Amino acid sequence: MPGSSGESAGSVTKRLSNELMTLMMSSSPGITAFPKSDANLFEWAGRIEGPAGTIYAGLTFKISIYFPPNYPYAAPTIKFDTPCFHPNVDLVGGAICLDILQDKWSAVYSVQTILLSLQSLLGEPNNASPLNPDAANLWDSPEEFRTQLMKHYRPVNEEPTA
Numbered sequence: 001m002p003g004s005s006g007e008s009a010g011s012v013t014k015r016l017s018n019e020l021m022t023l024m025m026s027s028s029p030g031i032t033a034f035p036k037s038d039a040n041l042f043e044w045a046g047r048i049e050g051p052a053g054t055i056y057a058g059l060t061f062k063i064s065i066y067f068p069p070n071y072p073y074a075a076p077t078i079k080f081d082t083p084c085f086h087p088n089v090d091l092v093g094g095a096i097c098l099d100i101l102q103d104k105w106s107a108v109y110s111v112q113t114i115l116l117s118l119q120s121l122l123g124e125p126n127n128a129s130p131l132n133p134d135a136a137n138l139w140d141s142p143e144e145f146r147t148q149l150m151k152h153y154r155p156v157n158e159e160p161t162a
Contacts, residue, residue: 012071016041019111031115033065042067045081047156048115054123055146060156063094063118065111075105078114083152085145087125087136091152096121097131 020041023033033046044065050056062081068074078101079094088097100109100117130136138145 009069012067012069013041015072016067016111022110023112023115026112028112028116031112031119033063033111033115042069042071044111046111046115048119048122051119051123055142055149056122059149059153062156065114072107072109075101075109076111076114078118082154082156085132085135085149085152086122087127087130087132087139088121089135090131091135095131097126097129099126 016035020034023031030049030051031046033044035041036043036045044067046063046065048061048063050059050061060082061084064079064081066077068076078096080089080096081094083091084094085091089095096118098117098121100106100114125136125139127136127139135145135148138148
């Protein structure tokens with residue numbers, strides 16, 4: 001059908017614009033995300049702060065979000081840019097093992113719900129499905145875990161990136 005891909009791209013752009021506004025107006029502490037450039041709404045940069053009361057409290061992680069052309073019917077690809085020692089995060093590539101980003105994805109999820117889920121995952125990993133078995137094995141030993149976490153962690157530069 002002529003023009004249908006343009007129309008769907010327009011509806012995805014509209015959805016992403018709406019989600020950006022919702023995120024900017026929300027009062028969800030510790031999560032932010034914005035398009036990397038005004039010219040491309042399909043690539044975002046985000047930050048997630050470790051939740052209070054968890055081993056990640058006081059740490060901030062950068063993430064990248066890539067939206068597929070058929071979003072929200074397909075999940076975005078999200079990865080940690082800041083090294084994150086966590087049972088459900090690949091330390092080298094930053095890939096994330098989270099059910100709502102894979103087989104449990106639904107078009108009702110938004111950027112905000114994804115970021116809140118990732119923030120929650122930091123304090124409540126799924127050790128039954130680890131992407132990083134070393135982190136999963138250390139999870140029940142908080143002091144050892146924190147030592148490994150801080151070996152890999154790189155503080156996020158607060159300056160905006162170009």
